[in-house]
Every structure is written in C-alpha cells, then in structure tokens.
Amino acid sequence: AAPLPFPWxxxxxxxxxxxxxxxxxxxxxxxxxxxxxxxxxxxAKSCQTGKISTAETAVQSRTSRDAGVQADPSHDAVQxxxxxxxxxxxxxxxxxxxxxxxxxxxxxxxxxxxxxxxxEVNWTDQSETVLCLHTLSYPEAQDQKLxxxxxSWNATGSxxxxxxxxLGDGDWSTEKSYVCTWNLxxxxxxxxxxxxxxxxxxxxxxxxxHPSRPSLIAGGLFSGELVVWDTSRREDPVTWRxxxxxxxxxxxxxxxxxxxxxxxxxxxxxxxxxxxGKILVWREERDGRLALAEGxxxxxxxxPRSSRLKKFIQGEAAVGVTSLSFSHFDPRVFVVxxxxxxxxxxxxxxxxxxxxxxxxxxPLRAPAELAFSPHGGPVYSVSCSPFHRQVLRADTGAGNLxxxxxxxxxxxxxxxxxxxxxxxxxxxxxxxxxVRWSPVRPLVFAAASGEGNCNKCFTGDVNLFDFxxxxxxxxxxxxxxxxxxxxxCLEFNVKQTGLLAAGDAAGTVKVWQLSSDLTEQGPRxxxxxxxxASEITD
Numbered sequence: 001a002a003p004l005p006f007p008w009x010x011x012x013x014x015x016x017x018x019x020x021x022x023x024x025x026x027x028x029x030x031x032x033x034x035x036x037x038x039x040x041x042x043x044a045k046s047c048q049t050g051k052i053s054t055a056e057t058a059v060q061s062r063t064s065r066d067a068g069v070q071a072d073p074s075h076d077a078v079q080x081x082x083x084x085x086x087x088x089x090x091x092x093x094x095x096x097x098x099x100x101x102x103x104x105x106x107x108x109x110x111x112x113x114x115x116x117x118x119x120e121v122n123w124t125d126q127s128e129t130v131l132c133l134h135t136l137s138y139p140e141a142q143d144q145k146l147x148x149x150x151x152s153w154n155a156t157g158s159x160x161x162x163x164x165x166x167l168g169d170g171d172w173s174t175e176k177s178y179v180c181t182w183n184l185x186x187x188x189x190x191x192x193x194x195x196x197x198x199x200x201x202x203x204x205x206x207x208x209x210h211p212s213r214p215s216l217i218a219g220g221l222f223s224g225e226l227v228v229w230d231t232s233r234r235e236d237p238v239t240w241r242x243x244x245x246x247x248x249x250x251x252x253x254x255x256x257x258x259x260x261x262x263x264x265x266x267x268x269x270x271x272x273x274x275x276x277g278k279i280l281v282w283r284e285e286r287d288g289r290l291a292l293a294e295g296x297x298x299x300x301x302x303x304p305r306s307s308r309l310k311k312f313i314q315g316e317a318a319v320g321v322t323s324l325s326f327s328h329f330d331p332r333v334f335v336v337x338x339x340x341x342x343x344x345x346x347x348x349x350x351x352x353x354x355x356x357x358x359x360x361x362x363p364l365r366a367p368a369e370l371a372f373s374p375h376g377g378p379v380y381s382v383s384c385s386p387f388h389r390q391v392l393r394a395d396t397g398a399g400n401l402x403x404x405x406x407x408x409x410x411x412x413x414x415x416x417x418x419x420x421x422x423x424x425x426x427x428x429x430x431x432x433x434x435v436r437w438s439p440v441r442p443l444v445f446a447a448a449s450g451e452g453n454c455n456k457c458f459t460g461d462v463n464l465f466d467f468x469x470x471x472x473x474x475x476x477x478x479x480x481x482x483x484x485x486x487x488x489c490l491e492f493n494v495k496q497t498g499l500l501a502a503g504d505a506a507g508t509v510k511v512w513q514l515s516s517d518l519t520e521q522g523p524r525x526x527x528x529x530x531x532x533a534s535e536i537t538d
Contacts, residue, residue, distance in 0.1 A: 164203075217229050
C-alpha cells in the first residue's frame with residue numbers, strides 16, 4: 001500500500017501552484033557596452049568598399065620609343081665582338097707614317113684655298129619667294145602728307161626707324177616732322193602705332209643708328225643741324241645736338257654716318273654731308289653738344305680733271321654733296337655723289353686746305369682725288385661693295401667696286417681704279433633715289449625707283465639685281481605702293497640678313513622678307529664678282 005503523504009506535502013504543492021504558474025514575459029533589450037567601446041576605437045568594418053571616383057581618359061601615350069628585345073648574346077658572339085675591336089697598332093702606325101706627307105700637303109692646300117671666302121652657313125628657314133612682312137606707317141605724319149626720307153636698322157637688327165620730311169622744292173625748315181621706331185620682335189606689333197615717336201621742329205632728311213649702341217640714333221635736319229636721340233629715354237630723348245653755330249651746315253643734311261674714333265676706342269664720331277659742299281666730322285661733348293672735330297669742303301676748282309670729263313663747273317663754287325659711302329677695303333677712302341652728276345673718290349688723309357671762304361672753327365681740307373664719268377643728272381646715292389679679300393693685289397677690282405644712281409634713271413657700276421663705269425643699267429625713265437649693295441651676296445644689289453610703272457623700263461618700285469643670273473635684268477621687281485609713288489630710301493638689315501626695308505612718298509615703310517637665293521652666298525661668288533669686273537674692264 002502506498003504510504004500516506006505528509007501533511008506538509010499538500011500544502012507545499014498548493015503554494016507552488018500559486019507561485020509558479022505558466023506565463024509569457026516580454027523580452028528585454030540590453031545594450032552591449034563592449035561593442036560600443038570597440039566601435040569608438042576602430043573603424044566600422046564592412047564588405048562594401050567606399051565610393052570610388054572615376055573619369056574617362058585617353059589611353060594613347062604621348063611619346064613612343066623603340067626598344068630592342070635582343071636576347072643575351074651567345075658565347076661565340078661575345079668572342080667575335082672581342083676579336084673585332086682588337087687593333088693592330090703597329091700596322092696602323094706604319095700606315096699613318098706612309099700617308100703623313102700626302103695628308104699634310106692636302107691640308108695646307110685647303111688652308112690656303114679661298115674657295116669659301118666670305119661664305120657663311122645660313123641656318124634660317126628656306127624661302128623661295130619675296131614676301132612683304134610688315135607695312136608700317138604713322139597716320140599723323142601721313143595726314144600732313146609727309147614722306148619717308150630715310151630708314152635705318154639698329155645694332156641688333158630688331159628695330160627699324162624712319163624719318164618723316166619732304167623731298168622737293170620749297171622751304172620746310174620750320175615744318176614739324178617725326179622720327180618713328182618699331183620693334184619687329186615685339187609681341188602684338190601694331191604697324192600703325194610706332195613704339196616711339198619723336199617730334200622734331202624741322203624736317204628730318206637722314207637717319208643712322210649707332211653701329212654698336214642700339215638705342216642711339218642720329219638725324220640730319222633740313223635746317224642743317226644734327227641731333228642724336230636716345231630711344232631709351234622716352235621723356236627727353238635728345239642726347240647731343242650741334243645747334244645753330246658758324247660750324248653748322250647751311251643746307252639740308254642729306255646723310256649722316258657713324259665713324260670709329262681712332263683716339264678714343266669706346267667713342268664714335270658722327271659724319272654729316274650737305275649740299276653746302278661740306279663734309280663734317282663731329283665729336284660728342286659732355287655738355288650735350290656736338291663739336292666740330294674736322295671737316296672737308298668740295299670746291300669746283302679743286303676737283304681733279306680728266307681728259308674725258310670735259311663738262312665741269314669752274315671756279316670756287318661749292319659742290320653740293322648728296323651722298324657718301326666708305327670703302328670697306330681702305331677706311332680712309334670714301335666716295336661721294338654730288339649735285340653736278342659726278343661721283344668723286346675722296347680721302348680722309350688729304351692735307352690740302354680747301355678754298356672755302358666761310359668761317360669755321362677748324363680748317364677744312366680738300367678731299368677729292370678722282371672724278372668719275374658723270375650721270376645725266378644729280379647723283380642721289382652711292383654704295384661701296386662690302387666685300388673684299390684680306391689681301392688684294394693693286395689691280396684687283398672687287399674690293400674697289402661701288403654703285404651710283406641718280407636722276408637719269410641709271411645705275412653705274414664703277415671701279416675706283418678708272419673713271420669710266422664698268423656697267424650702266426637703265427632702270428627707269430624717272431629718278432633713282434637710292435642704291436644699296438647686299439651685305440651677304442657679293443653679286444646682289446637693290447635700287448629704289450621714282451615711279452611705280454614704266455612701259456619701256458623695269459617695273460616695280462624696288463628692283464633687286466643678281467649679277468650671277470643677269471647683268472642686264474633684275475632678278476626681282478617689288479611693287480612698293482599703288483600708282484607712281486616714288487620710293488625714296490631702302491636699307492638691308494645687316495644682322496637679320498633676310499630683311500629689306502623701303503620707304504616711300506606715301507609715308508609707308510614696307511619690310512620685305514627676301515628669298516633664300518637672294519641671301520645665300522655661293523662658294524665661288526667672290527671669284528665671279530672679280531671675273532665680272534675684269535671681263536667688263538677688258
């Protein structure tokens with residue numbers, strides 16, 4: 001029989017049923033302190049990367065380079081290359097000793113050869129045609145109907161200057177004129193806005209930049225004065241001037257040139273010529289004056305006569321000088337063109353005093369040594385050949401050649417050794433105002449004509465001749481301006497030898513880029529020039 005429960009068992013079961021009945025309790029949310037502490041120390045971890053920026057771009061490389069992929073040479077190839085570089089020095093020495101005399105003989109022959117005298121390699125871009133690079137002008141001068149009377153390039157060849165005035169009848173000594181400069185290397189060049197404009201109270205008839213100081217430029221005025229401007233001084237560019245004294249020219253100054261000062265190597269002297277018959281040399285003074293250092297005067301009575309030159313002015317009248325050019329063969333010798341139509345050979349070493357009546361602070365000498373066969377009218381321009389050999393025989397012609405032109409429309413090729421011209425070219429039926437020998441081509445020269453068109457003669461305002469091609473016809477004729485507009489002046493650029501500038505009566509300066517055949521000297525061109533001179537003379 002089952003044992004009877006204790007009395008407290010029933011009570012316990014009743015109490016347990018009351019205290020531990022079945023039920024469902026809501027869930028509890030307990031925040032993890034460990035995770036929050038860890039997240040404060042570490043970055044959140046995720047299987048997704050952050051946003052990546054992308055952009056499209058070309059995959060073509062800008063440069064390329066070929067690379068060899070030759071495998072390592074074999075042992076046999078290494079041996080072959082080592083054998084190839086081995087030199088038999090005893091045999092080489094024997095060979096050099098055998099050919100030594102012949103090699104030295106040929107080297108001496110090449111050293112004495114003059115086949116490439118004067119030849120310079122031209123590294124500039126080749127050009128087959130002549131092009132007009134710039135058309136420069138100053139509108140205010142054109143409004144006054146002023147003409148371009150002279151042109152000059154500075155020592156660097158980058159700046160071109162022109163003077164404005166008038167060439168013709170009348171008295172314009174009190175008329176305002178200008179000197180203008182343009183830097184052709186400047187960015188944003190404005191052809192109608194010069195970099196510098198200098199107001200001048202008298203017409204400027206001639207200009208010349210200093211040969212080594214790029215900012216200095218000298219001008220000869222219609223009034224007879226000389227002025228030197230410093231283009232780096234914008235406010236007051238006048239550096240030296242002659243003023244109006246007893247030494248000053250009494251006629252317009254038609255040419256100015258810089259000369260080296262033999263006594264002061266760092267200084268230069270200024271030479272001026274005028275139709276008053278005087279050729280004057282000026283020195284710079286510290287007070288801003290140009291003082292007369294020495295001078296010459298051409299008087300008709302002291303001009304050497306020739307049996308072939310029958311017509312010449314007699315007496316003590318002054319012979320008006322219009323142009324001058326120094327010989328590149330002898331720095332004491334120069335040629336002048338005069339109003340009487342003659343070209344005269346002169347010398348700075350002359351000692352005879354001139355028969356000149358007007359007062360002067362220094363004695364004036366008579367420089368004329370030889371008169372050449374005349375033109376049919378006044379000579380307006382002369383130009384000596386810049387080419388000569390280091391050693392010239394007395395009878396060599398090339399170093400003594402010069403060109404002249406005048407109102408008869410002819411260009412004369414002369415030798416300083418004889419009075420008659422070697423060659424006469426009829427370029428125009430009207431005036432020729434300027435002629436210049438090329439600084440790089442011994443057989444090339446340029447001439448500026450007084451007309452734009454001529455039915456019987458060569459057309460063009462600027463004619464370029466190349467004697468290597470023809471001694472009678474121009475190689476190139478350039479149209480400078482519309483209509484019959486005279487070209488008064490032109491100048492080759494000695495530094496940038498492919499450039500030629502020309503100025504006309506319309507107040508315009510054109511800068512021409514010459515073709516390669518007009519600027520590249522041939523290896524035997526000097527010989528051709530000498531042959532031309534000797535053949536014509538014979």
